[in-house]
Ligand SMILES: NC(=O)C1=CN([C@@H]2O[C@H](COP(=O)(O)OP(=O)(O)OC[C@H]3O[C@@H](n4cnc5c(N)ncnc54)[C@H](O)[C@@H]3O)[C@@H](O)[C@H]2O)C=CC1
């Protein structure tokens with residue numbers, strides 16, 4: 001049977017035999033080569049496997065049992081990947097067809113859990129990278145939830161409410177076969193918010209003939225949603241940043257913050273940052289950014305984006321002191337803290353260099369994988385504190401799991417009660433990530449720490465359940 005090693009010598013500040021490190025390195029390289037070979041043209045999926053698996057070398061070297069149990073080979077293969085046709089009729093009576101996806105990646109520690117994204121860029125690679133990240137993020141929350149993700153290459157922009165409903169109902173006609181409160185529990189993501197989730201709940205109940213609203217989270221509160229779920233990803237992001245700052249004996253108060261996006265995550269990250277005394281000076285949408293030196297008025301952004309569903313340039317009509325830069329890079333604005341909260345690979349190497357030359361101190365990923373691997377290297381090489389998405393934005397899925405707990409116990413917790421639990425979960429994720437980083441990297445490396453802490457929990461659960 002596999003055993004952990006102790007015949008080690010000191011290397012780089014930690015006990016690490018060179019031969020075992022080499023074995024782990026070769027194992028990791030082989031798995032990554034195989035991922036690339038078996039998933040051709042899936043760049044985002046390969047990027048996320050590379051980011052996570054390369055982190056694990058020192059951990060695997062110290063604990064070879066994970067290699068002996070073939071954990072990496074198994075964890076990079078989804079339990080199943082579902083792809084389906086979504087036909088619907090637009091307002092002009094034309095038949096349209098989109099492609100729907102759900103990846104049920106890993107259920108070793110609980111039912112599949114993760115959002116649904118409606119965006120034209122959604123494809124197998126995007127869904128698999130998001131599902132893969134979700135395995136480790138969900139494990140970090142300490143809750144019993146496995147990793148899944150899904151969506152469709154449907155563009156909700158410019159669609160009428162009736163079109164959104166018809167599309168969502170058609171999407172659910174197929175997805176309903178694969179989900180359920182104890183099996184797979186979807187939620188929102190880009191392009192999917194409360195309205196879409198409510199339509200899915202309605203259609204799912206119609207198909208199942210039963211009141212199984214618990215098969216979703218992010219529901220409207222009066223149909224079983226949780227208070228704080230709307231705010232939780234953005235708030236959790238800022239709670240995490242508070243811990244990063246505390247480690248440097250600094251406070252959020254008085255810091256200048258730049259946020260990308262103007263959606264669900266961005267808005268509530270801005271709101272919490274402002275509540276805690278920071279000044280948020282810029283945010284963007286896919287058309288351009290706004291810069292308000294006096295500090296962005298988050299209520300105006302909410303009105304434009306959540307109520308009127310308009311473009312962010314409308315902000316300058318309400319606040320003429322602000323400027324709008326069409327197609328501009330929000331990362332050009334000097335700040336102490338940068339929070340990329342829009343989408344994957346939105347912050348590239350050149351943006352990272354610009355932020356560093358403008359004096360950024362902390363970067364925390366509110367979106368999933370918003371920084372390219374090259375950008376992360378720039379931050380690490382310049383002593384910028386870096387918070388990786390699977391730890392930083394885990395507050396959203398954590399409150400989703402609290403929503404599941406409320407649903408199954410038929411309870412409704414107050415906003416304060418859920419927010420208090422969210423804060424405790426974010427503190428715990430931060431501490432776990434720091435501890436694992438220090439144990440295996442001997443430096444304050446939250447990326448490796450989060451990856452190792454999340455991996456260990458899932459890998460132990462997989463070993464206990466045999467080769468399945
Ligand atoms: N909603 C949630 O609870 C969670 C979301 N996330 C991640 O956070 C990110 C944002 O998600 P949501 O806020 O839910 O989506 P959303 O649809 O509410 O907002 C996305 C925002 O990003 C902007 N955007 C999209 N592409 C852009 C681009 N290329 N450049 C600039 N802006 C762009 C959109 O205009 C929009 O303002 C995604 O990466 C998502 O996977 C992560 C954890 C939980």
Ligand SMILES: O=C(O)CCC(=O)C(=O)O
Pocket residue numbers: 113114115116137185186187188189217368393394396397398400
């Ligand atoms: O709340 C959920 O289940 C979805 C959260 C999510 O999709 C994410 O963490 O990226």
